[in-house]
Amino acid sequence: MKKRLLALIMSSIVMVSALTGCGKQQDAGSSEGVLPTGTFEGIGNSFGGELKVSVKLADGKIEEITILEHKDTPGVSDPAMKDIPVAIIEAQSTDVEVASGASMSSKGIMEAVQNALDNANGVVKEEVTLLEEPDVLIVGGGMAGMVSAITAAENGAKVIIFEKTGKLGGTFGGSTLSGTNTKMQEENGITDDSPEKFFQDFIRLNEGYKEIYPEAEYTWNEDLGRYYAEHSGEAVDWLDELGADMKDRTPSQPTLYEPLSVPRVYVGDRASYEEVVTKELQKHIDAGNVSVALNTKGEELLMNGKEVVGVKVTKADGTEAEFKADSTILATGGYGHSEELVKKYNFQNFTTTCPEFVTGDGHIMAEKAGAVLKNMDFLTAYSGGLKNEENGLKKVDSIRVKDFPYIIFVNENGERFIDELGNEDGSDYDKISSSWKKAKDNKVYIMLDQAMVDSLKAEGKSIISGDKDWSKFAAQLEKGEVLFTGSTIEDVAEKAGINGANLATTIERYNGFARNGIDEDFGRTRLMTEFTGGTYYVFETTPYLMITAGGPDMNDKGEVLNADGEAIPGLYQAGEIIGMANAFGRTTIGGIGNTGNVVWGKLAGSSAAEYAKSK
Template identity: 30%
Template structure:
């Protein structure tokens, strides 16, 4: 049976689209360049959110779509697209119930408020107990997909990259693979993810240094193909980094996200100071707003900073880095890139690449603030101890790209648009390929990456199947 639609990419958005279309009676061909389905899910923390779903009600949490919208609008400062955000939020409770009904298991401590991003006012984020939680979502999507594979409603071809779109006039009528094979269908849905593993495209569209935790398959294929077909780009100028991660090693672009510095003040009140390469502090380290810190980070030279602390801080603070005891952190100094130890501040600065004079001045000024019980420079209130006990430590932090904010412009039906606003007939896009700024604006809103990808996928799948 010829497919009624072609879905390019078998990540969360593409799989949700194919499953929803098949549930509505449609037939789908899914083309995936990797040798297995999942897209970014194997690398994802798997955070999902919705306003007003069963797991909230079971815990007595009152919430609804309108409250979720107000939180997203507040956190994003209204910089996302209202039409797309509201479209997604209205579908997100159904996405959660869909997964839960299929056996998705969430951490019993959720729904919760996540402090790694600017906080919602209501607990509405869920994730699996395992870390990362993306594989659990993939498992459940596999359960939902299986009967449609068996019936022939969905065909998935892994190891099949798509090189370009087939067009007739202004309409998209199919795709051509990297092997030169053509597939035609009335509709093509791009669900290829972002471009967080494509340095040149990232530099062009986001204009920032790239240190990434994105999947290696996130190379911007859909954005490139869409632009070649005349698509416009939305979300430009809205990039914001995730606040800090150890520099990658061995020429890899990816950070070690399992062992990341613990920089969320409500979860670990800081004993350290943050300095730039000139040795200057630039923010109140105990500011509870991670969003404020991320925005300040964009103004720092190369968006790179160092946590500087002493032996007492290492001993008495909660662990500085996820997964490392104080002894393990100490052992990695000099052995792991970006982790340094020295008997004096001048030697520490030389190892880390920080101005020795600037660091000495910055630490001295901070120590005076501790003695006075008042930080006149940045208003920090958590001042547990001066930085005086050798040896001294510095941990280098880079801005981390979790998601890409720019992407293909779409209308409220997820149809890809040209610069003049005209729809490209036959071409749709869902997930990160439309840019995370569409629903997050210039911010990170908890659960608003994976959940909208599946929400939009389901909406498009149902629509194209005639449901």
């Protein structure tokens, strides 16, 4: 576990971040003033957006902290919601350890409590004046935006970052990185890797996609794939050298995706990546070369003919402003929480782990400026999402089907259509996940019976991810929205809205396969168990999203391209917005999204600075 990040992540200012250290964390009753008695509210910025708390003070001490509102993912954020208020009260300070696995929620609570304490003390947070003549504007203050700013500043540019939320850090997800010829590979005796081997993995994995979708026609920019392969190791080493916690420093194979030719995936501490990059950015802020406008949303690109010359933004107070610069970088992330864009290009039914602010702003801005969006129809589907009305698009519960035995998949006609488990090495994962893309209305029905449920419980497993005590299962049964039960196959089928007669035939046939150990239809070889009756369960599942894969076309200089394949002067991009499918083709590869924030950030920052200096 790591301490909370610098004050620049924790402080929420109306227009700009308190990047110079104002609003620092304090002990109750410190030199900032004796805390008054009363209850005060504060707002912080967490993974899902704003988080609101009330803090009860008495006798100069923090007595009680209540989380009033938050938009973080239940389950994932639970440790922070439970433990951080207790830790703050015990320490009488907001400078406490983050909850493991919930670092962003932890920091959001700390920030909110600190702001409540500041409100109690009447602390006025000063605004920082933005640079008057910037060379580079960056829309988006996530990992890619911060790396872009660092690199542009290192190359002599003056930079302003516009971030629509109240904090830097964005949606940097997971903890995996990938790269070739790294120091960690060398430490572990791996000397046979190369950028060319990594690139050939991209080629090989794309061939696998063509086997799943033989009708698919698509192109990807192999120059971008080669650029990533050549610079990925440098990116991993850069984070390592900055002091990121790389845990056991052992290169591995992806745990969820197809194996690579050489172990080159690294699992570190996600919070530490953000922390070290934030500290590096702070150096350039302190030097007067970078300034940051928080709660400031990029609305559209300013044009001079075909050239991008700036950005129009909406400030926290609702007013609009225009900023001019020779170069602009879009680092706005994906569109995984935009129902409009996902339905337009991908799925009709889905849930998402992406926060509410991830709405494809950069995609829309770039397209209006003449960019061409490519590979938007491709989107990695994570399987087994449970969509409840009360949560809207937010993914709260899911079934990680790769982990669980016995279950079968059926479609709305009550028919099986695939080997549900595939090979143990994960090489069939993409094929299995494609079930949700191909299914009518993107719905796949997962079925098991009481004996299977009892067996899972006896083995200490759950069917819903993270449901150790099976309370989530019970809650879903009570809701009756996506988990249906019945004493007969026909009964449960009717409740789930699938063909009961066909389902009965499917179960009878599958039971024969389970008895004989041979799946004559789809070749399943693992963990087949007969359905024995009693009580039947059917889950209605949808895909869930973590990242999007299409975006504006660009070249290996980080320049966004128009319909003629020409660079749009003054426009660059970095991070998720570029679309992994544009750089790597239609496949899933462990660690490329996170490492890409660094690779593409460095590319965009250096190219944008060079262009600005040439003007």
